[in-house]
Amino acid sequence: MTESTTWETFTLERPKPGIAVVTLNRPERMNSMTNTMFVELEKVALQLDREDDLRVLILTGAGKAFCGGFDLDDAEDLASLTPMGMLDQQELAARALSAIRSIRVPVIAAVNGAAAGGGLSLSLAADIRIGSPAARFNAAFVRIGLSAGDLGASWHLTRLIGPARAAEFAYTGRFIDAVEAESLGMLNAVVPADSLLDEALAMARLICANSPAGVQLSKRALHANMEVSSYAAALELENRGQALLTRGEDMPEALAAFKDKRSPKFTGR
Numbered sequence: 001m002t003e004s005t006t007w008e009t010f011t012l013e014r015p016k017p018g019i020a021v022v023t024l025n026r027p028e029r030m031n032s033m034t035n036t037m038f039v040e041l042e043k044v045a046l047q048l049d050r051e052d053d054l055r056v057l058i059l060t061g062a063g064k065a066f067c068g069g070f071d072l073d074d075a076e077d078l079a080s081l082t083p084m085g086m087l088d089q090q091e092l093a094a095r096a097l098s099a100i101r102s103i104r105v106p107v108i109a110a111v112n113g114a115a116a117g118g119g120l121s122l123s124l125a126a127d128i129r130i131g132s133p134a135a136r137f138n139a140a141f142v143r144i145g146l147s148a149g150d151l152g153a154s155w156h157l158t159r160l161i162g163p164a165r166a167a168e169f170a171y172t173g174r175f176i177d178a179v180e181a182e183s184l185g186m187l188n189a190v191v192p193a194d195s196l197l198d199e200a201l202a203m204a205r206l207i208c209a210n211s212p213a214g215v216q217l218s219k220r221a222l223h224a225n226m227e228v229s230s231y232a233a234a235l236e237l238e239n240r241g242q243a244l245l246t247r248g249e250d251m252p253e254a255l256a257a258f259k260d261k262r263s264p265k266f267t268g269r
């Protein structure tokens, strides 16, 4: 890893050009989330989103968990909050996860262990999830008097695993292990623990070899089409994206490279 930058709650590393790795770094507390982590995650997401040469963000956890959700040791501090104060608290957390999800480049979660509660929500904010055999997911919310309507979890789960499986998962609060998660599509792949980051980096390098503009507009189309209500609206979004790309540098370069039987040199402009 090169150019390691250490924040209070995670580290930011750049192992390869165009690839950033954010590692949640509170292993003694299962990388549980504090307000400092929410603030730092939003800040780093907005910072990375402004980097023209960023192509992929990988998100993972230090130690044995991916993320244990909200730091329950901080929960008592919230008891004194007014309802509006509590709403501010939720929105602080939601802004952080929304900033991660909205980064214009693909986000790969390398799920190295338990993703519980808000940790599940955080893993779902990624576009792609690769897990080690220790990866496991849990909508812990109902176990502690909260709802699975948490930081986007209910929105993602119904779309990712279907309403009925999302309901069972949310209502029972049971764990889903790596094998079941892969069968449900919550994990794209399960790989040996000692190669989890390498596998995430390998996928990131595949993405980096493609047109940045094409990849980023594909992300926009995939995200937007989870929101639109009709096929016609989806086509309208797709048509605009393709029209934009045909006016960029990458498509002509790709056509020229194909003709010249060489690898394209994409600029993403």
Ligand SMILES: CCCCCCCCCCCCC[C@H](O)CC(=O)SCCNC(=O)CCNC(=O)[C@H](O)C(C)(C)COP(=O)(O)OP(=O)(O)OC[C@H]1O[C@@H](n2cnc3c(N)ncnc32)[C@H](O)[C@@H]1OP(=O)(O)O
Pocket (backbone or CB within 6 Å): 028, 029, 030, 032, 033, 064, 065, 067, 068, 069, 070, 071, 072, 073, 075, 078, 089, 090, 093, 114, 116, 117, 118, 119, 121, 140, 141, 144, 145, 146, 150, 151
């Ligand atoms: C009543 C709660 C009120 C909370 C109000 C929050 C509302 C506002 C907050 C803003 C919005 C964010 C909302 C957030 O998304 C909501 C949630 O995340 S709720 C869910 C919270 N998380 C959990 O309930 C998970 C709890 N942990 C576990 O289930 C397990 O620890 C694990 C993560 C599955 C890992 O299991 P194991 O590998 O067996 O490890 P241990 O259980 O032995 O834990 C080791 C060690 O870590 C400590 N720890 C684990 N999780 C947390 C945590 N979330 N917060 C603090 N500390 C945690 C655990 O206590 C052990 O410590 P030790 O005993 O060794 O000192």
